[in-house]
Amino acid sequence: KQEVTQIPAALSVPEGENLVLNCSFTDSAIYNLQWFRQDPGKGLTSLLLIQSSQREQTSGRLNASLDKSSGRSTLYIAASQPGDSATYLCAVRGRGQSGGSNYKLTFGKGTLLTVNP
Amino acid sequence: KAGVTQTPRYLIKTRGQQVTLSCSPISGHRSVSWYQQTPGQGLQFLFEYFSETQRNKGNFPGRFSGRQFSNSRSEMNVSTLELGDSALYLCASSWTGTSNTEAFFGQGTRLTVV
Numbered sequence: 725k726q727e728v729t730q731i732p733a734a735l736s737v738p739e740g741e742n743l744v745l746n747c748s749f750t751d752s753a754i755y756n757l758q759w760f761r762q763d764p765g766k767g768l769t770s771l772l773l774i775q776s777s778q779r780e781q782t783s784g785r786l787n788a789s790l791d792k793s794s795g796r797s798t799l800y801i802a803a804s805q806p807g808d809s810a811t812y813l814c815a816v817r818g819r820g821q822s823g824g825s826n827y828k829l830t831f832g833k834g835t836l837l838t839v840n841p
Numbered sequence: 842k843a844g845v846t847q848t849p850r851y852l853i854k855t856r857g858q859q860v861t862l863s864c865s866p867i868s869g870h871r872s873v874s875w876y877q878q879t880p881g882q883g884l885q886f887l888f889e890y891f892s893e894t895q896r897n898k899g900n901f902p903g904r905f906s907g908r909q910f911s912n913s914r915s916e917m918n919v920s921t922l923e924l925g926d927s928a929l930y931l932c933a934s935s936w937t938g939t940s941n942t943e944a945f946f947g948q949g950t951r952l953t954v955v
Contacts, residue, residue, distance in 0.1 A: 756941055767847075767931055768946035775941055813884070817942075828874065828897055829933070829944060831884040 726751045726818050730832035737804055738840050745799040745835045747814030752792050755827065759788050759799050760813040762834070768813065772799070804839045811836050843868065845934045845947035853953045859920040862950045866913050866934030872896075873915040874944070875907060878929040887930075890915050891937070922954045 727750045737743055747757070756775045760768040772781045772788040774797070780789040787800040801808060815829040846865040854860050866873050874897075875887040886899040890909035907917045919926055929951050933944040 756943075758944065760946070765929075765951070767845075767948040768933075770943060770945060773943045815884075815944075817944075827942075828886045828889065828899070829876075829884075830886070831876075833883045 726754075726816060726830040728814060728816055728830050728832035730812075730814055730835050732835060733833065734836040734838075736838040736840065739804060739806060741804050741839075742800070742802050743804055743837070745801070745812050745814075745837070747797040747799070747832055749795045749797075749816050749830075751818060752795050754792065754816040754818050756817045757788075757790055757797050758815050758817070758829070759786075759797075760815065762811045762813060764811075771812075801837075804837075806839050806841050809837055809839050845932055845945055847930075847932050847947035847950050849950060850948065851951045851953075853955060854922050855955055856922055856924060858922050859918065860922060860952060862917045862930055862932075862952070864915045864917070864932030864934075864947060866915070866932075867945055870934040870936050870945075871913055872935045872937055872942070873909055873913065874933040874935075875915070875917050876931045876933065877901075878931060878949070879927075884931070887917070919952075924954050927952060927954045 731746045759771045774781045774790040785802040790797045811834040813834045815831045848863045872891045874889040878884045889897040893909045904920045909915045929949045931949045932947045935942040935944045
């Protein structure tokens, strides 16, 4: 059974700081990994998608890496801003229970990021 | 283009009642998945529909059911509501739901059972 762990559970940083969020997963048989952002009481916004054959993806100030063999991913946020404050969730896509052509996302519990002005 | 639309945004129901939630995926997307989010358990997979067929199912009791229509819109139904069903229910839309696809989520429906 796939398990996804995110460390730290919460992080508070001053504005302008560079930071790294960590995600680990127990089963390396994944197809892709997505990083999401969730604002309080809201849905999930997709930030970055990394296919299993890729090592990293970049979007603006965000850079995500994937080491499938070791079961790890990191999300690097450069020059953090107060508007980056949110919960960041990591999810891996793997086979569903019945195998075949069905897949599901397994999520970590998230990292609550607070960027202080 | 329009994103994933979930209705209603908020619901308050009484124990024992039933509820139906709706999800309209991004135009052209044929896969719709449902997730339950609670503070204690985080996000948990309920089920996935593709071309009107349930293709994948999580570990939830039979009180949780769903369906998908020919236009890819999906509904989720919970019967005999329990207090523990209070949660944010999120719907995810993707083109095919297969191995390399990206998932896009709606704003969710906040269900409160009293």
